[in-house]
Amino acid sequence: MRPNIDRFRKDMEALARIGRVPEGGVARFSLTPADLEGRELVIGIMKGLGLSVRVDAVGNIRGRRQGRDPTSPIVMMGSHIDSVPNGGDYDGPTGVMGPLEVVRTLNDKGIVTRHPIEVVVFTDEEGDRFKKGTLGSAIMAGHMSWDEVRGLKDADGISFEKALEAIDTTGTPGEVVLRKGEVKSFVELHVEQSARLEEKEMPIGIVEAITGSSHKRIRVFGKADHAGATPMDRRTDALVPAARMVQEIERIGRSDPAASLVSTVGYLDVKPGAMNIVPSLVTFTTDVRDTSPDNLAAAMKEIDEMIARVAGERGVEFEIEELEYTAAVALSPAIRSTIADACKKLDIEYMDTASRAVHDTSHMAHVTDAGMIFVPSVGGKSHSPDELTHWEDIRPGLEVLYEVTLALAGSDA
Ligand SMILES: [Zn+2]
Numbered sequence: 001m002r003p004n005i006d007r008f009r010k011d012m013e014a015l016a017r018i019g020r021v022p023e024g025g026v027a028r029f030s031l032t033p034a035d036l037e038g039r040e041l042v043i044g045i046m047k048g049l050g051l052s053v054r055v056d057a058v059g060n061i062r063g064r065r066q067g068r069d070p071t072s073p074i075v076m077m078g079s080h081i082d083s084v085p086n087g088g089d090y091d092g093p094t095g096v097m098g099p100l101e102v103v104r105t106l107n108d109k110g111i112v113t114r115h116p117i118e119v120v121v122f123t124d125e126e127g128d129r130f131k132k133g134t135l136g137s138a139i140m141a142g143h144m145s146w147d148e149v150r151g152l153k154d155a156d157g158i159s160f161e162k163a164l165e166a167i168d169t170t171g172t173p174g175e176v177v178l179r180k181g182e183v184k185s186f187v188e189l190h191v192e193q194s195a196r197l198e199e200k201e202m203p204i205g206i207v208e209a210i211t212g213s214s215h216k217r218i219r220v221f222g223k224a225d226h227a228g229a230t231p232m233d234r235r236t237d238a239l240v241p242a243a244r245m246v247q248e249i250e251r252i253g254r255s256d257p258a259a260s261l262v263s264t265v266g267y268l269d270v271k272p273g274a275m276n277i278v279p280s281l282v283t284f285t286t287d288v289r290d291t292s293p294d295n296l297a298a299a300m301k302e303i304d305e306m307i308a309r310v311a312g313e314r315g316v317e318f319e320i321e322e323l324e325y326t327a328a329v330a331l332s333p334a335i336r337s338t339i340a341d342a343c344k345k346l347d348i349e350y351m352d353t354a355s356r357a358v359h360d361t362s363h364m365a366h367v368t369d370a371g372m373i374f375v376p377s378v379g380g381k382s383h384s385p386d387e388l389t390h391w392e393d394i395r396p397g398l399e400v401l402y403e404v405t406l407a408l409a410g411s412d413a
Contacts, residue, residue, distance in 0.1 A: 001109055003101045003398035005391050011097040015041055015081060016089040025086035025385030030124035030135070031059065031163040038081045039167065042096060042121055049103050051119065057173045058149070059123035059164055060136040065103055067116040067409065073184035075113070075409040076368070077102070077401070078120030079360060080136075084128055088387020090191040094375070094394060096121050098189040102402045113409035115184055122360045129154045129163075132324065137360035139176050141367045146173035178367050185335060185408050186364040189373045189401050191389045193357050195380030203396040204350035205374030206339045210362045211355060212296045212328030213289040218245070218307060221317040224272055224280035235278050239270055241314040242282035248306045249286060252299055256290075261299050262356070263288045285323070291354045293328040326358050335371030335404075342403035348396045357382075373397055373404070 018041065019026040019034030028034040042061060046053050051063035064074075079095025099119040106113070122140070127133030130152040138144040150161040150173075192198075197205050222238030246265045253263030264287040271281040286303060290296035304320060311318040336352075343350040353374060355361075364370045375397040378388040 001105060003105045003395075003402050005395045005398065007104060008097055008101040008394065008398060009391050011045060011100065012089065012093055015093050015097065019083065021086060023086060025088060026083050027085055027087065028081060028083045029129040030082045030126075031166055032129065035082055036166060039121070042081060042100075045100055046119065049100065049107060051103065054171075055167060055169050056140075056176045057164075057169050057171050058136055058139050058146070058176050059167055059169060060140060060176065061121040063100075063119045065106070065113075065117040067113050069114055070116060072115045073181055074118045075115045075405065076118045076120055076183050076186045076364075077188070077405065078118075078122060078186075079188050079190060080122045080125030082124055082126050082128075084126050084383045086385050087126070088382060088384055090377075090387055090389050091193065091382050092125060094191055094389070094397070095189045098394070098398055098401055099405075101398055102405050105402055106405075111406075111411050113406070113411045115409040117405065117409050125360055130160050134326070134358060134360055134363055135160070137363040139173070140178055141363035142177045143363050143366070146176075183368040185332075186361065186368050186370040187335065187339075187373065187401065187404055187408075188359060188361045188364075188370075189375070189397050190359060191382065191387070192353075192374040192377045193380065193382035195377065196353060197351070197374060197376035198378065198380065200351060202351045203348055203376070203393065204339075204343055204400055205353040206336050206343075206350055207331055207355050207361075207372035207374060208336065208352050209291045209328060209330045209354045210359060210365070210372070211289045211291045211357065212293055213287065213324070213326050213358055214296065214300050215323040215325070216286045217321040217323055218242075218284050218286065219319040219321070220245070220282045220311065221319075222278065222280050222282075225278040227276040227278055230278060236316060237278050238282045238316055239279040241310050241316050242268070242284060244310050244314075245307055246284065248310065249303055252302055252306070253288075256295065256299070258292070258295065260292060260354075261288070261290045261295055263299065263303070289356065291328050291356075296328060326362055329362050329365045331361070331365055331371050332369035335369050338404055338407050339371055339373055339400060342400045342407065345403060346396070346399055348400060371404075373400055
């Protein structure tokens with residue numbers, strides 16, 4: 001008896017019906033009514049499987065299957081069910097419903113593991129509501145404190161702390177942080193979100209490292225002037241130097257010899273924003289990522305220096321504000337080889353790969369042995385209604401996750 005893709009599919013489809021938007025995809029932002037409905041669905045499935053469910057003070061859902069030795073460290077698996085705007089059905093839910101199907105299979109076979117198993121749903125991985133991603137896992141790993149997050153406000157001015165009142169939680173924020181030795185391992189099953197597995201026709205990717213990312217907001221200050229009456233040599237135009245900076249940021253990304261660095265300006269705002277006024281303020285964001293911490297740090301420094309240089313040459317003031325920084329992280333060699341062993345046992349091909357997106361595992365990897373299993377994404381599309389992984393392509397992921405769980409949690413069967 002192996003994990004059953006049809007049962008998994010039923011759970012995935014039930015979740016995908018929640019928060020559907022007319023323009024396509026789902027909108028399940030953290031702690032909104034759609035997310036609450038999704039949470040209820042998952043909690044219902046967990047209880048149906050006999051898991052004891054605890055929702056911690058920041059909303060992380062932890063469903064526990066008791067082990068023979070209840071005091072031994074937890075074998076943890078999980079992901080998220082919140083989404084981006086017009087999000088897909090697989091990014092996140094695969095890593096929640098997958099472990100639940102693993103638990104269901106263990107139940108069917110009457111297997112009692114030595115270690116307790118927990119399936120976790122982390123709060124606000126995507127960060128679209130409170131503008132900080134991987135909230136739940138960051139707090140659990142001790143990387144963000146309650147005081148840093150409680151006051152974060154959404155677009156309507158509702159704070160994270162206030163939004164949490166919509167759900168029943170237990171314990172204090174301090175108790176969210178994992179105790180030393182509490183967790184034995186963490187594994188996240190996830191869709192790849194790029195097309196490498198598909199191109200190489202590989203059913204499984206074993207993640208070696210997760211990218212680090214730096215998000216910053218840059219402001220370039222010029223002076224608003226009449227576009228007709230102000231001679232060219234009397235202007236302090238904020239947009240022209242900003243445009244140079246944008247081009248340089250792309251050049252820096254392109255010039256990485258390892259081709260692992262990516263740098264993006266995805267937002268740009270020009271004030272006052274009128275056709276006949278010299279721009280006085282330009283605000284733009286940078287998103288810079290690399291799986292090598294050294295490479296990322298070097299690129300961040302190069303960009304900061306370039307901004308200062310261009311601003312100096314053009315005589316404009318500037319400001320660089322750090323919004324978010326997540327360090328690149330190498331995943332546990334022990335877990336990677338456990339996943340590889342499971343693939344060999346099942347005669348499933350695999351390849352080592354890196355994750356170009358940040359995940360809850362980025363935080364968990366700092367507090368326990370952590371690993372990620374990727375299954376292919378059609379065309380590499382993600383964060384889009386077109387996100388797709390065929391059910392048949394998730395099946396190997398479920399089977400590998402099941403074997404990995406048995407290996408980590410220990411069983412006599
Ligand atoms: Zn995800």
